[in-house]
Amino acid sequence: MSGRFITFEGIDGAGKSSHIEALALWLRARGQRVVVTREPGGTELAEALRELVLHRSMDAMTEALLVFAARRDHLRTRIEPALAEGSHVLCDRFTDATFAYQGGGRGFDAEVLQTLEGWVQQGRQPDLTLWFDLPASLAAQRRQAVRRPDRFEAEDEAFFARVRAGYAARAAADPGRFSVLDAAQPLDAVWQQVQATVEARPWW
Ligand code: TMP
Numbered sequence: 208m209s210g211r212f213i214t215f216e217g218i219d220g221a222g223k224s225s226h227i228e229a230l231a232l233w234l235r236a237r238g239q240r241v242v243v244t245r246e247p248g249g250t251e252l253a254e255a256l257r258e259l260v261l262h263r264s265m266d267a268m269t270e271a272l273l274v275f276a277a278r279r280d281h282l283r284t285r286i287e288p289a290l291a292e293g294s295h296v297l298c299d300r301f302t303d304a305t306f307a308y309q310g311g312g313r314g315f316d317a318e319v320l321q322t323l324e325g326w327v328q329q330g331r332q333p334d335l336t337l338w339f340d341l342p343a344s345l346a347a348q349r350r351q352a353v354r355r356p357d358r359f360e361a362e363d364e365a366f367f368a369r370v371r372a373g374y375a376a377r378a379a380a381d382p383g384r385f386s387v388l389d390a391a392q393p394l395d396a397v398w399q400q401v402q403a404t405v406e407a408r409p410w411w
Contacts, residue, residue, distance in 0.1 A: 210240070210290045211410055212331075214301040216374060217339030218367045219360050220346030221390045226339075226401050227297050233402065234295060237411070242289040245299035246278060249285050253277035261357040267313035274305050275323045282331060301333060303377045308359065311373020312366050332384065335408060337401060338374055339390035343367035 213230075215223040231241045247257040256277040260270055278301070289296050302324055309315045341349075343364045353360055378385040386404045390397055 208293055210293050210295040211334045211408075212286065212290060212296050212298070213405070214298045214303065214333040214336045215339070216300060216303045216307070216336055217390060218307075218341060218343065218346050218370050218374075220349035221339040221341045222349070222394065222397065223337070223339040223390070224299060225394065226337075226398055227299055229398055230401060230405065231297055234405075239411075240292075240294040242285070242294045242296045243299075244281070244285060244296065246281060246301055246304065247274050248277065249281040249298070250277075252280045261359070264358075267309050267315040268319075270313065271305060271309045271315055271320060271323065274309070275327050278302065279327045282328065287331070298333075301336075302328065303336060303338075303374060306377050307370045307373035311376070312359075312362065312370040314369075332381075334384070334410075335405070336378075336381075336385050337404065338378055338385055338387050339397070340371070340374070340387050341390040343371055345391055 215227055217223045227243060231243050234241050246253070247260055248254045256273050259265075260273050260277075265273075286296050286298070305324075306317060306320055310317045310320055346367055347364050350356070350360055378387060388397060388400045388404070392400075
């Protein structure tokens with residue numbers, strides 16, 4: 208049987224990354240095969256593109272084209288083969304991030320993003336998306352600990368408020384796929400939400 212594709216989303220500082228490893232351990236303890244990966248990245252080519260997107264100056268269209276180029280390689284050479292052989296794929300960010308960051312944050316045309324999404328993904332969508340939702344002001348406080356911010360982490364609170372609105376629009380458009388988690392809660396309480404959400408799916 209094909210594996211499940213689960214994505215993790217949220218503005219920078221929402222604290223999703225530690226829960227990905229925790230969910231991988233939890234699923235493996237139940238005898239499931241799991242691949243943990245991230246975007247932009249997850250393959251040699253896509254990781255090279257990630258370096259450019261995070262650290263080189265470029266406009267929103269170039270950003271969008273590069274993240275979709277990285278996604279294409281990642282899907283074709285890593286995600287699709289893993290799902291086909293029955294592994295679950297836990298991915299730190301996916302296309303919702305493009306709609307949130309390039310669409311919401313940078314104001315890039317959502318219709319063009321939809322066209323690229325169709326070309327690149329050929330109908331593939333996550334089975335479940337965990338959105339770690341947090342007000343932009345709280346996320347900014349959490350990000351203060353980051354010493355050398357990348358091009359996104361260096362953006363101001365207004366940018367992240369737009370990114371959050373971008374996520375909200377995607378979640379409203381596909382409520383069956385999205386699960387909204389309250390990331391303002393303590394780590395342990397957020398983990399309980401993650402576990403309960405995944406366990407409630409009829410897949411296991
Ligand atoms: P990360 O720090 O969570 O690994 O994500 C890297 C950054 O890339 C993050 O600030 C969000 C940004 N990003 C986009 O702008 N568009 C995308 O499509 C993806 C996947 C990430």
